[in-house]
Amino acid sequence: MIQKAIVKLVLFIFIVTSFSSSGYADTKKIVPPAPSSILLPVGLNQAPLTKVLILRSDEPVTFSSEGHFVALDSDSRKLIRQGYPKRKMTVGVSSSGLVIDGQTVKTKDIRLIPENKVIIVNKREYRFRVRILINNEEKLSVINELPLDEYLKGVLPREVSPRWNMEALKAQAVAARTFALFQGLRAPKAPFFLKSDVSSQVYGGKTNEHNRTSLAVDLTQGEILTYSGGVFPTFFHSSSGGSTTDAAEVWNIRSHPSLRGVKSKFVESSKYASWERKVSYKEIKELLEKDKTPVGDIIRVEAVDRDRSGRLRKVNIIHSQGNKVMKASEFRRIIGYKKLLSTLITFDNQREGLQIKGRGWGHGVGLSQWGAKTMADESYSYNKILEYFYPQSTMLQAYPPYNGGTLKRVLSSWFSSIRDVVR
Numbered sequence: 001m002i003q004k005a006i007v008k009l010v011l012f013i014f015i016v017t018s019f020s021s022s023g024y025a026d027t028k029k030i031v032p033p034a035p036s037s038i039l040l041p042v043g044l045n046q047a048p049l050t051k052v053l054i055l056r057s058d059e060p061v062t063f064s065s066e067g068h069f070v071a072l073d074s075d076s077r078k079l080i081r082q083g084y085p086k087r088k089m090t091v092g093v094s095s096s097g098l099v100i101d102g103q104t105v106k107t108k109d110i111r112l113i114p115e116n117k118v119i120i121v122n123k124r125e126y127r128f129r130v131r132i133l134i135n136n137e138e139k140l141s142v143i144n145e146l147p148l149d150e151y152l153k154g155v156l157p158r159e160v161s162p163r164w165n166m167e168a169l170k171a172q173a174v175a176a177r178t179f180a181l182f183q184g185l186r187a188p189k190a191p192f193f194l195k196s197d198v199s200s201q202v203y204g205g206k207t208n209e210h211n212r213t214s215l216a217v218d219l220t221q222g223e224i225l226t227y228s229g230g231v232f233p234t235f236f237h238s239s240s241g242g243s244t245t246d247a248a249e250v251w252n253i254r255s256h257p258s259l260r261g262v263k264s265k266f267v268e269s270s271k272y273a274s275w276e277r278k279v280s281y282k283e284i285k286e287l288l289e290k291d292k293t294p295v296g297d298i299i300r301v302e303a304v305d306r307d308r309s310g311r312l313r314k315v316n317i318i319h320s321q322g323n324k325v326m327k328a329s330e331f332r333r334i335i336g337y338k339k340l341l342s343t344l345i346t347f348d349n350q351r352e353g354l355q356i357k358g359r360g361w362g363h364g365v366g367l368s369q370w371g372a373k374t375m376a377d378e379s380y381s382y383n384k385i386l387e388y389f390y391p392q393s394t395m396l397q398a399y400p401p402y403n404g405g406t407l408k409r410v411l412s413s414w415f416s417s418i419r420d421v422v423r
Contacts, residue, residue: 037226037227037228037229037230037231037232038182038185038186038230038231038232039229039230039231040185040231040396040398041185044398044399045399045400046147046399046400046402047147047148047149047150047221047222047399048147048148048181048184048399049145049146049147049148049184050145050146050147050148050151050180050184050194051131051143051144051145051184051190051191051192051193051194052143052144052145052146052151052192052194052195052196052200052203053141053142053143053192053194053195053196054121054126054130054142054143054144054196054203054205055121055122055140055141055142056135056139056140056141056142057139057140057142058093058137058138058139058140059092060090060091060092060099060140061090061091061092061121061122061132061140061142062088062089062090062091062121062122063083063088063089063090063091063112063119063120063121063130064083064086064087064088064089064119064120065083065085065086065114065115065116065118065119065120066085066086066116066118067085067114067115067116068082068083068084068085068114068115069082069083069112069113069114069115069119070082070083070112070113071083071089071100071110071111071112072110072111072112072113073107073109073110074107074109074110074111074131074133075107075109080100080105080107080110081100081101081105083112083114089101089112090102091110091132091140092140093134093138093139093140097134098110098132098134108133108134109131109132109133109134110131110132110133111129111130111131111132111145112129112130112132113129114129117129118206121142121144121205124204124205124207125205125206125207126144126146126154126205126206126207127144127146127150127151127154127205127206128144128145128146128147128150129144129145129146130142130143130144130145131143131145131191133191141191141192143191143192144196144203144205148177148180148181148184149177149217149218149221149222151180151203152173152176152177152180152217153206153209153213153214153217154203154204154205154206154207154208154209155176155180155201155202155203155204156169156172156173156176156210156213156214156216156217157204157208157209157210157213158202158203158204158208159172159176159201159202159236159369160172160213160369160373162210162211162212162213163212164373164376165373165376165377166212166215166216166219166376167375167376167380167381167382167385168369168372168373168375168376168377168382168385169212169213169215169216170216170219170220170382171367171372171376171382171385171386172216172236172367172369172372173213173216173217173219173220173223174220174223174224174225174234174382174386174395175225175234175236175366175367175386175390176201176234176236177217177220177223177224178224178225178231178232178233178234179201179233179234179235179236180194180201181224181231181398182231182232182233182234183200183233185231198337220382221399221400221401221402222397222398222399222400222401223395223396223397223398224395224396224398225258225386225390225393225394225395225396226393226394226395226396227256227257227258227392227393227394231398232256232258232259232393233259234366234367234390235247235259235363235365235366235367236365236366236367236368236369236389237360237361237362237363237364237365237366237367237368237369238270238272238360238361238362238368238369238370239268239270239272239273239342239360239361239362239368239369239370239371240264240268240360240364240368240370240371241268241272241273241274241342241344241358241359241360241361241364242263242264242268242273242310242344242359242360243261243262243263243264243309243310243344243364244261244262244264244309244364244365244366244368244389245261245307245308245309245311245363245364245365246259246260246261246307246308246309246365247259247260247365247366249261249307249309249311249313250329250363250364250365257391257392258390258391258392258393259365259366259390260391261307261308261309261364261365262388262389262391264368264371266371266374266375266378267374268368268370268371268373268374269370269373269374270361270370272341272360272361272370273359273360273370274357274358274359275341275357275358275359276355276356276357276358277339277340277355277356277358278353278354278355278356279335279339279353279354279356280352280353280354281297281298281299281352281353281354282298282353283353284298284301284317284335284353284354285297285298285319287334287335287336288317288324288334291334293324293326293334295317295319295321295324296319296320296321296322297319297320298317298318298319298320299318299319299320300318300349300354301315301316301317301318301347301349301354302315302316302318302347303315303316303345303346303347304316304325309344309364310344311328311342311343311344311364312328312343312344312345313327313328313343314326314327314328315327315328315331317331328343328345329343329363340356340358341358341360341361341362342358342359342360342361342362342363342364343364344358344359344360344364345357345358345359346358366389366390367385367386367389367390368389371389372385372389375388383395
């Protein structure tokens with residue numbers, strides 16, 4: 001009787017909680033981000049639902065929970081299977097549909113709803129619920145669906161150090177919230193609009209949550225940045241190298257007033273403020289060919305053009321069969337993001353390879369995380385940090401804090417300020 005009551009309760013919660021049950025299949029790539037302003041929906045009274053692709057697999061995936069959970073058909077909302085505490089449920093793929101614990105079910109789309117609002121996916125904890133569907137490649141896509149602020153608590157400790165000054169953490173929380181909200185508003189019916197890696201925002205679920213970064217999310221509940229009343233994609237990166245750049249310089253998108261480059265007045269303490277790499281001509285040739293860009297033996301690589309921040313726009317690869325001009329961002333992608341940390345680089349052609357000197361880490365658009373840390377350490381508030389890196393932007397309360405949140409924010413802000421002074 002108790003188990004039946006639990007199932008009925010979870011079914012009720014599932015039905016009354018709003019979610020988009022899109023009929024679209026999973027796609028391999030998210031639509032590239034484009035800076036534009038999107039107006040907020042009228043009457044947004046709570047954190048909207050965020051949909052994050054956390055796993056794509058052609059192998060079975062295991063799910064479990066500390067409490068009871070149910071598997072529901074995403075379209076009909078009928079009960080497919082009941083899960084029990086600490087007992088694993090395995091989900092795979094067959095030509096007929098999903099395979100749950102070795103049995104094929106005639107559906108390609110289910111949701112797992114945990115009683116305690118925490119589901120474990122391959123030993124990693126995630127909040128709220130997960131959606132499991134078969135994508136166009138006949139693989140499993142596992143999507144975490146959860147309120148925006150709960151999602152952010154799994155993002156911040158993967159993007160910045162929880163030990164940083166609270167004002168830097170709060171600035172990161174607002175930037176990450178605005179970015180995620182923008183992506184949701186521009187693709188509300190997509191099965192997911194964020195990934196859990198650097199292509200969106202790095203997300204580790206409940207497993208990676210930390211008290212200080214969760215506090216930064218709570219202290220800024222509902223706060224976002226806007227331009228002329230609309231939400232825009234608040235890009236951010238690790239280290240600016242001394243100057244940020246325009247979004248239009250990095251992506252094939254229109255320029256945006258709040259995503260224009262700014263000259264940094266602050267010395268970033270990041271170890272990536274300056275760096276050096278050496279890549280052999282042989283390795284460059286092999287990487288180009290692997291990317292289906294055939295070239296002869298490489299003779300030298302030249303910088304062709306730079307933007308006003310000093311970042312390289314194009315490179316000219318001179319080889320035994322001619323030359324190849326390409327965007328610096330493409331050259332960086334081909335060589336590898338961990339080798340070429342940015343395009344704020346200079347070349348020194350040597351006998352066997354290319355000596356590269358660079359500054360900063362990341363695309364260089366929007367908030368510099370290490371720049372925010374420096375400003376916070378110099379007593380700038382998170383509002384001032386955001387104003388600096390996103391010029392002409394305005395802070396807006398997109399939705400109200402949850403009940404009791406206002407008092408918690410005041411008390412927590414006071415205590416966190418004391419901790420920052422003590423540190």
